[in-house]
Amino acid sequence: MNVADSLESTRASDGQTDWWRGAVIYQIYPRSFQDSNGDGIGDLLGIAQRLPHVASLGVDAIWISPFFTSPMKDFGYDVSDYCDVDPMFGSLADFDILISTAHRLGLKVFIDLVLSHTSDEHPWFKLSRTSRDNDKANWYVWADPKPDGTPPNNWLSIFGGSAWQWDGTRMQYYMHNFLTEQPDLNFHEPAVQEALLNIARFWLGRGVDGFRLDTINFYVHDKHLRDNPPLDPALRNPITAPAVNPYTWQDHLYDKTQPENLLFLRKLRALMNEYNAAAVGEVGEDQRGLEVLGEYTGGDDMIHMSYAFELLSDKMPTAPYIAEVFHKVEAVAAQGWACWAFSNHDVPRHISRWHLTDAGARCFNTLMMCLRGSCCLYQGEELALPEADVAFEDLQDPYGKRFWPAFKGRDGCRTPMVWEPSNQNGGFSAGHPWLPVSHEHLNRAVSTLEQDPSTILHHYRRAIAFRHAHRALLKGTQTRVEARGNVLCFVREHEGETIFCAFNLSGDPGLLDVPEGQWHQIGIELGSAGPAPDGRLHLGPWQPALLMRAAE
The missing domain is CATH 2.60.40.1180 (Golgi alpha-mannosidase II)
Structure with missing residues (x-):
């Protein structure tokens, strides 16, 4: 009996429209999962090669971080072609192989849709910046300067500095919530929404089962461009940005989480319903994350599930803190559906973040499998990998370079997966890896932990199987x-x-x-x-x- 057959009875049925409810999703960061061609960068065929390991955990689905064509200023979250694969990751044919492999193993596939912004090398933006009267002139957020030449308002970028970049051709500023190379799309333009829905339709037609929606509450901005008010220092809750970033000093009332966003989400949900697909949204919000989660997932016409950052923060999740979080969920998101995660590609691994022992890591994993909601696991979490220490000279993340050393960026959680300890690259690549493999990780490689049934890897399998064995825990x-x-x-x-x-x-x-x-x-x-x-x-x-x- 193969892995897919043995797990088939424990997974949600394809015939169920709520197959996503209670599902366990395994996040794959493609640059760091498995390199199949020796160039030091993980790729789609590498993912397909390692999917039997993922299936053996008993998870229901995988979420693959962006693999679209991109100049890689933000490692794929700056998209220059939504409907093709960047050559470093392979080709559309390779993606088809990945999809068929995953489905054969009983795994559904979520892909990461980055809809709030594109790369500045996207053809849409290249045309938009040429003039104020071309076909794409209104596809991005453009604004005139104040009379003194300064930006139109006080909005800040998560990656530091103003959220506005001057363009000397249009003699206007364009908005960017992230890097200057990531201009924000203008969702007040109906043609933009239709183009993005067509992109979702393209991938659904190619066989994907759902989407992870990057920065789901950043899509729509205040069309009046009102200033964000300052935030009382006592209320600062640096979750979506580090405390050293003054982004956390504002109450972000106008640069994101606008009511018009709901109209687009309903359109996207209607499209996904045609394919029995699902989506999990990322809510980037420090003060009102759970409220937004409740609003965005509270109904059959809204997004299926979302995650906020309450359990992705640096704050140690003590019993009183978790109880407080769930009391808030009960108050503001009782009709919604959360997707809980402790680690992902944007935050330090929770083993290090919370200073957990092996016993603590096991307990938190069992807790996650018992909570109401769906679950996201991050690659290497099943090995209890700690955060890797990446030297400044090896840093790739522009976020880390900007705020070093107070904030070291996200590379420490993005180092390559370790499969076997026989070489310094942990079986990830035959070439020089794009980020160094942590020596501390090598003794926790998959092949090593497989040999001992008492390791945390086998605990994860048991905990996931326990969840699937009890409908009360799933739904x-x-x-x-x-x-x-x-x-x-x-x-x-x-x-x-x-x-x-x-x-x-x-x-x-x-x-x-x-x-x-x-x-x-x-x-x-x-x-x-x-x-x-x-x-x-x-x-x-x-x-x-x-x-x-x-x-x-």
Whole structure:
């Protein structure tokens, strides 16, 4: 029996329109997953080669970060052709191979759509900047300067400095939320929206099952270009940008998250419904992230699921903090659907960010598999890879170069995946890798961890299988999340299946009363505690307790 056959019964059925609800998605950063041709850069055929490993984890889908044609100023998030593959990653034919391989293994495929902006080398922008009266003149956000020649307002770029760049041909400024080489599209122009929907239709027709929508709340700007007000320093919550970046000093009321955005999202959802496709949006918002998540996912005509940054931040997710997050979800996003993640390509790996032991990493993984919502795992997370230390001379990320050394950028979480320890490149490439392979990672290579059933790699498999074995965890309701000291607890329920979940999120022992009723211990393979003779739960450091209500 092959991997796909063995996992088929645990995965969501293709016939279900809500197959995405409760799904586990594995993010692949293509530059760093597997190099198939020895040029030191990962590619699509390399991904296809390594998909059996991903399928063996039991996940439902993969999310592939951008592989479109790009000058790579922001490593693919600056797109110059939405409907082709950059030669460094391969070709459209290679993408077709990847799709067919993934589907044969029972994996759905999400691709990363970057719709808020393009590269300045995109033909649309090249034409737009030539004059104020060409066919694409209004496709980007252009504005006249103030009488003194300064930018039209105070909006800032996440990558530092003003969000406006002067263009001497049009004698106007254009807006860029990120690099100056990433001009923002003008969603107030109907032709722009139609062009972007056609791009989504192109990839859906090619077989993709869904999209990860980059910076989903950045699409539409305030057409009146009003200044953002300053933010009370006490309210600064540097999640989407580091604290050293004055971007966090503004209340971003006007440069993003505009009400007109909802109209476009409804159009995109209607298109995806034709293909039974799904999308997960990235909400980049420091103060109102969960509110936006609730608004953007709260209904059958909106985006299926989104993630905010509450569990991607530097703040250690103690039991009280997670309870607070879920109380906020209950208040502002009860009708929405979250997609939880601890790590991705934009933040330091959570093993290092939260200073986790191996036991802590296991506990948090089990917790994620029990939470209401869908889940995103980031490549190498199943190996408990720590953040790599990348020397300044090896840095590639322009963000890190701008704010070094207070903020070292995103390269530390983007170093190559380690498959086997026999050479200094960890089996990633036969050539010189685009980022150095961390020596600290080599002893955690896939082939090494495979040999010992007690490693965290096998724990991830068990935890994902546990989630799929219980419909209550995939799609069930969730009671109010409570913190009892360092122990987080809640109940999941679906169609008569009731599961009590408790997690000791600390290095100290925990004690908890068993809820009323008849319960039996489950999740023993995940280290779950059971009721003691005194009828209470005695939790060791970083230990879960998973109990199922006995049938009446």
